[in-house]
Amino acid sequence: MIVGLPKEIKKQEYRVALTPAGCEMIVKQGHGVVVERQAGEGSGFADAEYLDAGAGLVESAQEVWSTADLIVKVKEPLSEEFAFFREGQILFTYLHLAAAPDLAQALVNRRVTAIAYETIQAPNGSLPLLTPMSEVAGRMAVQEGAKYLEAFQGGRGVLLGGVPGVPPAEVIIIGGGIVGTNAAKMALGLGADVVVLEKSADRMRYLDDVFQGRLRTLTSNSYNIANAVRKADLLIGAVLVPGARAPRLVTEEMVKTMKKGAVIVDVAVDQGGSIATIDRATTHENPTYEKHGVIHYAVANMPGAVPRTSTLALTNVTIDYILQLADKGFEVSVQNNPMLALGVNACRGAITHPQVAEAVSLPYAKLESLW
Known part of the structure; x- marks a missing residue:
């Protein structure tokens, strides 16, 4: 061949x-x-x-x-x-x-x-050929989100880890799979306060064990998502349904409640996006746009960086x-x-x-x- x-x-x-x-x-x-x-x-x-x-x-x-x-x-x-x-x-x-x-x-x-x-897809539901790029994208989501939180990028001017006497940023991750887990690793490593919303109880137990209680988990439902989004400095969309469009879990009304200068990174943009205000993919050349006072990062090929x-x-x-x-x-x-x-x-x-x-x-x- x-x-x-x-x-x-x-x-x-x-x-x-x-x-x-x-x-x-x-x-x-x-x-x-x-x-x-x-x-x-x-x-x-x-x-x-x-x-x-x-x-x-x-x-x-x-x-x-x-x-x-x-x-x-x-x-x-x-x-x-x-x-x-x-x-x-x-x-x-x-x-x-x-x-x-x-x-x-x-x-x-x-x-x-x-x-x-x-x-x-493996018998256990894992996606072995998506995993390495999901690992890269999850880690990059925090790296890029931290950058666009800087004031001269239009962000809130918040350091993810804070400093002594100043609280860290709130990082909200929707989805506790490969992307979400790797995003959590990076965010915790930088000292952020991390919450992961996940629908699987078994996955939440796994995350709690792996991270030894250093992050918080919440059941993913519209009520918990709305409350978490409101508090976010950095919101990361990390959901995937194999072969299907990503579910729209964050509504435009939820985005309107976010802090001015907060940042959204939606890793699911190449599957249609999980956040309603991610209405188009962006490029590495022009990676962000602003909507409702929130910086949106929607690059569809993040690992390409x-x-x-x-x-x-x-x-x-x-x-x-x-x-x-x-x-x-x-x-x-x-x-x-x-x-x-x-x-x-x-x-x-x-x-x-x-x-x-x-x-x-x-x-x-x-x-x-x-x-």
């Missing part, structure tokens, strides 16, 4: 889907790798490193897409890449189709086999799946690996993930019915 690695074209997206080390592993298994020139440059990987790993370099994305059987990316294809789609080709990337109906329709029309990193860390972490978890697909082909791989099968969002002209189908208003077909 030929694996293709195009350069990411989303604005200020410097990650790449495969490191030279990952490339070498694929080549040693007897497969080919084609890499678009400068694809890894933003993550600090030179073309020469891919050549040394056994890859071939091509001049354009079109050459990668037209040559490769399996395309590996970081972010969802943009509209200018839709023309490269071809029937039977495997696309392996973060898709987030619930917030991208045009992409879903293009994948169906071109009969592309599309596997989403974010819906590959630390591309080397993110690229290394991503390849660590995707490479085994890439090798499996290359060695065994698509059908055998998904039949033998139920976790990978859950990642298939589109196949042979159909949407094969029920939550995605519902979100984009397209017909759903069970994957096994398409063989």
Whole structure:
């Protein structure tokens, strides 16, 4: 099989889907790798490193897409890449189709086999290919939130950890999963007062044990959310429903009660956002906007700001799946690996993930019915 690695074209997206080390592993298994020139440059990987790993370099994305059987990316294809789609080709990337109906329709029309990193799911409910980017995003949410609390950024002028004699900032985290847990680690490390709202009692017990009572947990319901949001200096949206749009848990009326100069960071923006006033995604170039006196940070590819860390972490978890697909082909791989099968969002002209189908208003077909 030929694996293709195009350069990411989303604005200020410097990650790449495969490191030279990952490339070498694929080549040693007897497969080919084609890499678009400068694809890894933003993550600090030179073309020469891919050549040394056994890859071939091509001049354009079109050459990668037209040559490769399996395309590996970081972010969802943009509209200018839709023309490269071809029937039977495997696309392996973060898709987030619930917030991208045009992409879903293009994948169906071109009969592309599309596997989403974010819906590959283990029996315990964990999302192994989403986890490393969620870890990065959770930590960055606090880092960025702290920055925009500074007065010259439009914030309240509050230091997260306070100083002796001055109370710390209130950090409210909605969602106690991977993003929320990593955000809590960072916020606690900076000395903030942290509250996590979570709907699972078992998860709250886990957080209480892990953090030894250094943070507070609250059951996530509209009453508790409203009261917590009102007190927040930094509010972090950290909820995820695999394949589906994020639930809107914070209403516009709740945001209106927040302190002037408070900051919201919604990590779920690429799934539609969990906060009502997050009505558009922003970029690293223009990351924030103000609404109701509150600073909103809504960058949809937060880990792209630390591309080397993110690229290394991503390849660590995707490479085994890439090798499996290359060695065994698509059908055998998904039949033998139920976790990978859950990642298939589109196949042979159909949407094969029920939550995605519902979100984009397209017909759903069970994957096994398409063989």
